[in-house]
Amino acid sequence: MRAPDWTPPSTHERPYRIEELARLASSAAYAGRDLTAPGVEGYDALWRWSVDDLDGFWRCVAEYLGLDLPGPALAEERMPGAVWFPDARVNYARAVLDGRPDDEVAVVGLTEDPGGTRTLTWAELRAEVAGAAARFRELGVGEGDRVVGYLPNTPDTIVALLATASLGAIWSVCGMDYAASAALARFGQLEPKLLVHATSYVHGGRTHDRSEVVAELRTALPSLVATIDVGDVEWAEAVGADPARELEFVEVTFDRPLWVLFSSGTTGKPKGIVHGHGGALLEQAKVAALHFDLGPGERLFWYTTPSWMMWNFVVGGLLTGASVVAYDGSPAHPATDQLWAITADHGVTATGMSPAYVAACQKAGVGPQGHDLSRLRRVGISGSTFPAVSHRALADALPPVVQIASISGGTDVVSAFVGPAPTTPVWAGELSRPCLGVALDAYDESGAPVRGEVGELVVTRPMPSMPVMFWDDPDGARYHDAYFDTFPGIWRHGDWITLTDHGSVAIHGRSDATLNRKGIRMGSADIYEPVEALPEVREALVIGIERPDGDYWMPLFVVLGDGVELDQALETRIKDAIRTHASPRHVPDDVIAAPGIPHTRTGKKLEVPVKKVLLGQDLSGALDPGSVDAPELLEWYAQVGTLHRP
Known part of the structure; x- marks a missing residue:
């Protein structure tokens, strides 16, 4: 059996949050057995319980996270169409904003210009969301209406999402690198009532004017009743309104649509993937708190744009009480190691980047070295497979306590199937373990499980954040064909994986490109x-x-x-x-x-x-x-x- 390249430190400042959950889960109300063994043995026992007893596990997670979700967790088990928490009423924005300490930092907004830093405390974030929501309501936005954003990665974009969610409306966003045709291929399907936009974004030392694209969007979306420019006085007056204004939340069913994320559009019309309030908040909070050990006092930064589900993942970090960094700029400007500089300068505890960025730094002879990473505990890697040689070179440049945390999931579940936990070892070129609550397996062509050889990545039991539907798919045929046409009742994701003899997962690429x-x-x-x-x-x-x-x-x-x-x-x-x-x-x-x-x-x-x-x-x-x-x-x-x- 191959030895790991990294093992968790024997001591740490406090119990990991996953250890706290394991102690709660060992109570008779949930598991009634000891799930608190140290290290990987404890994780594997906890994972096995989490997929054997989905109802008990997700009720336990909700309790641990302080979420009021009464009744059974998994009321009807089927794929597609599982019924989760039918008795619960939730709101994603409430889960983010309620009960946070007013004076602590929630969001740090950065640009390539060091003088462009903008910080929002929890009180300021709540006040801006309240002001934006009030303005949206005045414009006629209500439950089920669509609000779309053509925006860069700034605090304003987070505010617009949370304001939309607070009203029970449905959010969708494109980054400003998208051409008008690409944005319209997505927004045009939704018939939005409101467009929230900027007119420029910053990348590579240049300000890119997108006013012509915005004008085209306004003309080509006849359903719009209004547009708001986040750089204009209307937005400033809305978010700068009375800081004591009460923020009202529309409580919705667990599966009520929260946002629409779109597939890449490289094999046809972009598919609108719809996630519910409850599934998104529960799954994102689980990954952030238990797999990345985020909570109050921690800070998450992941290089992304609003077009990518990792932007939603970063916003989900707020569900744990952690603060997040929103960066509008190039990952390599003014210098190749820009992301490492941000990580150091802003006391980031979990940072994320792509394998391509790590490789570019290594070829340029730069990276973590020379930066104060004393607060860093995790480096997340996503977007594609992370080669073992790059992993080991990065590990050599990081403090020994830092875990390199490769994850794999997707827009489909706005979360991860496979990734790290703070108590699991890491093997270079592999992903540590299936995530909690993810009944992951590898199947051969006949639908039989395989070990130690290449198989299809499948999920054999439901996850709360599986899509509630595809947009404009009334009979569910496109949704079914996307995931369930190969193995009936089993989610086939489209990746080739190997489940190794030491419990890790190796990913070999897309099975449709085999x-x-x-x-x-x-x-x-x-x-x-x-x-x-x-x-x-x-x-x-x-x-x-x-x-x-x-x-x-x-x-x-x-x-x-x-x-x-x-x-x-x-x-x-x-x-x-x-x-x-x-x-x-x-x-x-x-x-x-x-x-x-x-x-x-x-x-x-x-x-x-x-x-x-x-x-x-x-x-x-x-x-x-x-x-x-x-x-x-x-x-x-x-x-x-x-x-x-x-």
Whole structure:
């Protein structure tokens, strides 16, 4: 059995919150057995109880978090369509704002300009939400109406979400890097009543004017009754109103829609994924408090934009009483190590970033070193698989107490399936454990569980934050087809994973982009890790193409550093690295230098769309160009496909 690369420190300042829950859960009312063994043994026992007794576990979590959720937790178990807490009435904004100490910091807003810091205490945040909610109500916004935001990552965006939620209205947001067409592909489905917007955002030392996009949104959304500019006097007067104004909350059923998050739109029209008030607040609070050990006195910062579910995850940190950092800017401006500087300067205890950012820092020779990270306890990693070599290099640069906490989940559940707990060890290149309450398994093609080999990531019992529905899907057919058409009654997420003999989870990439070479299934992540570790390679993309004659073509596209050419020596080094790290069967047929690799707006490589254009398929009706960071690159890949098709 492989030894872990990190183990929890033997002593810490106070009990971890997950240990507090374990003591509560060991009472006769919930488990009636000892779930408090130290370290990973205790976690595994707690996880097993959490998925065996969903009703007891989620009632225990609600009690621990101080949430008043009467009645049974799981009243009807089925997927899709589980019924959670039918007797409860909740409001996400109330769960965030009620009972917080007035004078403690809730939100820190940052820009690339060091002088642009803005801090809101809990009292100030509550007052601004009350003022915004009152203005929304005056404009006719009520329960079930849609409020959309075209906004950067600032405190105003958090205020707008919480004001919307307090009214029982439904929220959706796009970051301001989205073109008008991409924003309309999402907002146009919702028929919103109110648009809250900014007119510019800051990135890479430049202010980007988006007033023309805002004007187009106003014109193209006929359902709007009003728009509010957060940089205008109307917003200032609303949020700056009487700080003693009472904030009223509309209490709603547990599954009442809270927000609509959208899929990437890279394989068709963006799907509107609807989450309920109760499921979102319960699941987010669980992950933040129990897996990231956040609570009063802690501070969460994760580099994100409002377009990505990690923005919602950060807002969810407020549910624990922790404070959060909202940063409007580039992760690498004015210097490559900007995120580490923010983490140090603002006393962050849990910070988050992407594997690509960590790799960019490592290639630039910068990172945590030289920064005061004395308060840091966790570095979250999300967005794609984190290579073991990058993990170990990052660990060497961090204080020994800091846990590198890779997570994997998605917009679908606005949470994580797999991740860390403060009491679990960490293996480089792997994720520590399934999260509490997540009945995770790996299935083969026949639906049988597999161990120690690649299988489909499935969830065999409901989670509270599974979507309550897809938008504009009245019979639920699209929702069913997205997750339940492969294994009836079982959530299939679309990732290849391995459940290891030491209890961790290795993720190999999307199963819809599986490499299947002569009957051998392979994950793309196993190829990216050694290739992207080479100093000459910035990024890589591998695709598997089935040929009509039964042959299989597997090209590897590489984006090279400045001044680097793909000669025979470099190609040999690339193939040798793959052969050594993975296996001979992982070695590509061709290595091709590419001008770039297209991604979703949240940084995921477009493996499936690139495969389709290489095959000569027309994506004009199935791909939203606004969902791609560099759509013009797809034409280059189409030309490559023309040259290599038999």
